[in-house]
Each structure stands twice: as C-alpha cells, then as structure tokens.
Amino acid sequence: MIKTAVPLLLFWIVNIALAVFMYTNGHTDYESFEELFWFAVSFTLFFIITKEVVNKLLRVALLVYSVGLLLDIFDSFIGNTNLPILGLDTSLKNLGFLLISVGFYRMIKEKRKDVYKLKAEVERRRQLEQQMRYEANHDSMTGVGSRKACFEGLQAHKFAGLWLLYLDVDNFKQVNDTYGHHVGDKVLISFTQNMQQYFGLSHCFRIGGDEFIAYVDCELPNLDEIRSALLNGLLEYNINVSIGQVMVDPAKQADLLIHEADKQMYGDKKGKSLRSSSRG
Numbered sequence: 542m543i544k545t546a547v548p549l550l551l552f553w554i555v556n557i558a559l560a561v562f563m564y565t566n567g568h569t570d571y572e573s574f575e576e577l578f579w580f581a582v583s584f585t586l587f588f589i590i591t592k593e594v595v596n597k598l599l600r601v602a603l604l605v606y607s608v609g610l611l612l613d614i615f616d617s618f619i620g621n622t623n624l625p626i627l628g629l630d631t632s633l634k635n636l637g638f639l640l641i642s643v644g645f646y647r648m649i650k651e652k653r654k655d656v657y658k659l660k661a662e663v664e665r666r667r668q669l670e671q672q673m674r675y676e677a678n679h680d681s682m683t684g685v686g687s688r689k690a691c692f693e694g695l696q697a698h699k700f701a702g703l704w705l706l707y708l709d710v711d712n713f714k715q716v717n718d719t720y721g722h723h724v725g726d727k728v729l730i731s732f733t734q735n736m737q738q739y740f741g742l743s744h745c746f747r748i749g750g751d752e753f754i755a756y757v758d759c760e761l762p763n764l765d766e767i768r769s770a771l772l773n774g775l776l777e778y779n780i781n782v783s784i785g786q787v788m789v790d791p792a793k794q795a796d797l798l799i800h801e802a803d804k805q806m807y808g809d810k811k812g813k814s815l816r817s818s819s820r821g
C-alpha cells in the first residue's frame with residue numbers, strides 16, 4: 542500500500558508544483574492545466590492497476606493513452622516547437638482508447654471462459670459429493686440403505702413410531718459353501734429386492750453380511766407372511782429368515798433399539814431350530 546502511495550503522492554506533488562510554476566510564470570491557458578490533470582489521473586490509474594491487470598494489451602493501451610496525454614501537455618506548455626512527434630498526441634490518445642476497448646473486450650472474454658470453467662468444476666464437485674453421499678448411505682452390492690444410514694435415520698427420529706424388523710438369513714453360510722460366493726451374492730440381492738417390494742426402498746437397510754433392518758409403518762403383518770414374501774424365489778437354497786421386531790421409541794437410543802430387536806431375532810432363530818430338532 543505504502544509502496545504505491547508514496548510514489549503517487551510524489552508524482553502528484555510534482556504535477557501540482559509544475560502547474561503552480563507555470564501559472565506564476567504567466568501561463569494561464571486553462572486547457573493546459575486540464576490536460577495536466579487528466580495526464581495525472583491516467584498515469585495514476587495505470588500505476589495502480591498495472592500489477593493487477595494481467596491483460597497485457599490493456600496495460601499497453603493505458604500506457605499509449607498516457608503518452609498521448611503527455612505529448613498534449615508538452616504541446617501546450619512548450620508550445621511553438623516544431624517537433625513533429627508532438628502532433629501525434631491525438632492519434633496516440635485515440636489509439637490508446639481503442640486499445641483499451643479491445644483490451645477490456647478480451648479481458649471479459651477470458652473471464653467468461655474462467656467463469657464457465659469454474660461453473661463446470663462446481664458442477665463436477667457437486668456430482669462427486671452427491672455420489673460420495675450416495676455411496677456412504679447405500680450398500681454397494683444390494684442398493685438398500687447402509688448401516689450408517691440406518692443408524693442416522695434412527696437417531697434423527699425418522700422412523701419414530703414404526704415397527705423395526707431385524708432380519709437375519711438362516712443357513713446362509715451353506716449357500717456360499719454349496720454354490721459359491723457369487724451365488725450367495727445373488728441370493729442376497731434377490732432377498733433385498735423382495736425386501737424393497739414388500740417394505741419400500743427407503744425402509745430397507747443392510748447392517749451386516751446377511752443381516753438387515755426393515756421398517757413397517759402400518760400394523761405389523763404376520764411374520765410368516767413377511768417370511769414367505771422375502772423368500773420368494775429363494776426356497777431352493779434352503780434358507781429361512783429369523784425376525785425380531787420392536788416398536789421404534791424415539792426416547793430410546795438407536796443402539797438399544799437394534800440390540801432389543803437383535804435379541805428378539807435370536808429368540809425366533811432359536812425357536813425355529815428347537816422346533817426343527819424336535820421334529821427331527
């Protein structure tokens with residue numbers, strides 16, 4: 542700031558001193574002082590913006606214009622010399638003005654390009670952020686909500702007053718062992734597709750390998766009905782579903798709710814295994 546202000550102040554002092562000197566020496570032509578004033582203004586502007594303006598043409602234009610004004614001053618003050626260069630003042634001023642116009646035009650064009658680039662970058666980042674948010678909130682294999690999204694939803698009381706169902710696929714390990722992991726993956730995908738059809742996508746989450754959470758916003762349907770809907774098309778794999786259910790109480794922590802539903806689910810699993818072993 543001081544680096545700019547001091548030379549400019551000196552420059553203006555010299556100009557004013559020159560004007561006073563000329564005036565006291567009988568030079569009373571008003572136009573000459575006007576030219577001196579505009580030269581000082583133009584040069585000041587050039588001095589201030591020259592570091593900021595990257596557009597070279599604009600800097601040259603301002604310089605040409607200032608030189609034109611300077612010649613004008615010489616013309617007015619030294620008067621009657623026959624220096625031919627002094628006749629160039631108007632041309633230089635006009636040229637300077639034209640170059641300033643072209644310089645501004647080019648600068649605006651460059652800035653517009655920068656704005657487009659910036660807009661494209663903002664859009665790219667917005668999409669990336671959206672994609673990252675999607676990936677964090679969804680299970681990559683099945684497309685249902687992630688464990689994180691499930692807990693956050695509960696903490697935000699999004700599912701208050703709904704039934705929370707904890708679903709665990711029984712005997713899933715043997716699907717992998719018998720048919721291979723790729724078939725195991727397909728079974729999980731089909732299972733979640735059935736879940737989405739039955740509960741709706743926004744109500745389905747995968748919280749572990751073969752463990753899921755679903756929300757029911759109406760009266761809790763019969764568990765056997767849910768089981769048969771979820772196992773639709775998957776019976777050949779000899780799997781079943783254990784279900785634990787709790788009503789979402791917003792006063793309870795998400796962890797506690799899931800834990801309670803998990804306990805219920807184990808009760809269901811145990812009951813089924815006891816029933817099948819007593820039958821066997």
Ligand SMILES: Nc1nc2c(ncn2[C@@H]2O[C@H](COP(=O)(O)OP(=O)(O)OP(=O)(O)O)[C@@H](O)[C@H]2O)c(=O)[nH]1
Pocket residue numbers: 682709710711712713714715717721722723724725726729749750751
């Ligand atoms: N194919 C596949 N398998 C997975 C995936 N995630 C976890 N698993 C497998 O799922 C199985 C889950 O283990 P368990 O719950 O003990 O298996 P389970 O046979 O269902 O046992 P129970 O629930 O007691 O009936 C493990 O063998 C994991 O390797 C996955 O994304 N794809």
